[in-house]
Amino acid sequence: MVDAGIRVNGRDLPLGDTPVHTTALQWLRGQGLTGCKEGCGEGECGACSVLVARAGVDTPTEWVAINACLLPAAGLDGQEIVTAEGLGDPGRLHPVQHEMAVRGGSQCGYCTPGFVCSMAAEFYRPGRAAGTPDAEHGPNGFDLHALSGNLCRCTGYRPIRDAAYALGPVPDGDPLAARQEASAPPSRPTRVRHGDGAFTRPATLTDALALLRDHPEATVVAGATDWGVEVNLRGARAALAVAIDRLPELRGLTVGPGHVEIGAALTLTEIERRLAGRVPLLAQMFPQFASRLIRNSATIGGNLGTGSPIGDCAPALLALDAVVLLAGADGERGVALSDYFTGYRRSVRQPGELIRAVRIPQPPAGLTAFHKIAKRRFDDISSVAVGFALDVVDGTVVRARIGLGGVAATPVRARATEDALEGEPWSAATVDAAAQVLRGEGTPLDDHRASAAYRAAMLEQSLRKLYAENGDAS
Template structure:
């Protein structure tokens, strides 16, 4: 149920979900979406379009299509073929062809409607709804699911070594791939205050347990230049479960969340017990997988300032595969322009160093100068003083540096041509 008490259907990856996190929720599998003697429109369309895979992957396609169908039926809309492809971005199998599956995604809206009966599911969930915290202890492993911020703060102080669990899109892999033992888990997903996304006049407050889907939808609404990055950030099943706070706490140098937030000047709100402290997100990262969290402390929320119309913002993700791939380079570039001159610059890059960081030399090369081609070239040249990237399977050091430099040049071209593709607002250069 969402905050309004309405049923919310979202597809997630079952392999990373911890069983206690499903308490109080309805679990639907491929066997549940149809009805007695009938198939769901997504299933029926796959049959009619010959879109079935070899077998193992087909249920995943069914669930992604079902989630897409139910969402659009609820909204009274019909997705484009591109939107359908986005809905299937997390289903990577291509063993028997892909066009028939996309065809099925379009066809299912023409199949006689046989939607899920939401009423009994919602009624059952309302019956199960409880304000009591959940605690589970078995065979030396403990699971706590507090209901309030104060309770979470007390638990975190009492068990600073416990693993904080939110969407489990990363921690789930620790268990099912690395077979790690996690003796104590504190689950944040039942704390309503942490799931809140609150627009304000000066920006956005995003709770640490807000899903990536909800957080990025709000961010892209405030800064449309981030919309394409949002589309390519993981996939719907991952974004539905994963959280922005978890993505930030994870601190991966190749994460796509931190470059956007750092370029926008986001702050992180930390809490330990009743004490809070706030610091710039860029100061949160101390080194590779190291952050400023103290024992017993956790991320409560992030604040993202609202840029005014003097800012030009461009966001780019460069990876080997378009969907569901890790970035070789992620760049979010922000320029404040007044009277054709650069007032401020915030160039944040992922995949270029041990942490996501700003390009201080490149920023210094443009601040105070007229925004002309020579200035963009100076920034590109200065970037070599900011980063000495590693070489790995996603790209060589030279490749990464060249890509990053070219993205700065692309920013210049975008502002020059006053395009709206990949850029939020082109400042009035002649004003």
């Protein structure tokens, strides 16, 4: 096994004696690359964003922006990243840096390097120039959602938006654009030790499962968007961290006539782009899931594996009748997602098992919708999340599946409401009666995000909204 290290701004830097819990942000700052900042430590402000070279969907390599404050530095072993310092310098500004400067997109400058990295990822996105100008895509095809995970505390967003919309095509000979035509750095087995802790990246799923069988107490790490918060804000430490995000057996995506199977280690961004709308309910959910920065790291398996009652994937997948495929050293089993959760952050997954994939039956329901109620339109935690999947034939609801998040200790199916809809006409009277049933589903709590009464009211109104927007479905 080669010595652990990361290629940063074209230079190979050894990881050295790095504690397992050291984040990429902390490690980069220790290398003198202080453009990368910590603002929140939980992936909400984007001051820490950097570019990482990953296998692309449309090109061999793509530059993807991620939160360096969440990912352990050891998780980037053998990988290639670019920070704001690597994009340009005062004598040779990168086009993104130039536009931010001349259009007044920076005042105190604390958030600027993070904005620049997120903006650069969109600058190099294949197909950007072919984007359609609209409220969210400028005349140059720039998708403003690329900046949804970056917060500015003093400049205001108009000049930052102006800088994004002023970007022209990628110039000929641009080295980072040329880099996208070559293969991304391959994954390699990693073993980093420090004191009583160790970080390891197995080469295969078989190796990973054997390791987890022998060390069931190990912390499994994929995108680290959940564990990174625990490390930064709650002081979590792992005696053994096992990285599974690049296991090829967990990164497949197949679309067949009977089902869609999504590898557990695919990021939400990868799933969104590779599905390209073929599962409409997921296509509605993805843009409302956190920010682009988070979706670039967060995995579908991780979102289910944490067992959080407020994860946005679960309500949508419950409505889709998804099945979780659990792999262990002794074999694989499938569990309906509706039977997967057993309590707050608990599930039927046994020590030593991993979520290998999620399987979604096809074809999808004819009427689907994802409603997320939160304090902000984007980049926020759900107070209530509802996934709807209904089949309406000749004016009658022949099948209904409704998944709920944020209203109980686990994500749940709204079975009583499903029963109230199935076999009934798709009408205002049916919806009024079923909405009253939906209001009482789950066991909502009062907390800092919403009161129990508010959550109940939002459940009721969610079904009314579905009918108001789709009353003519048949």
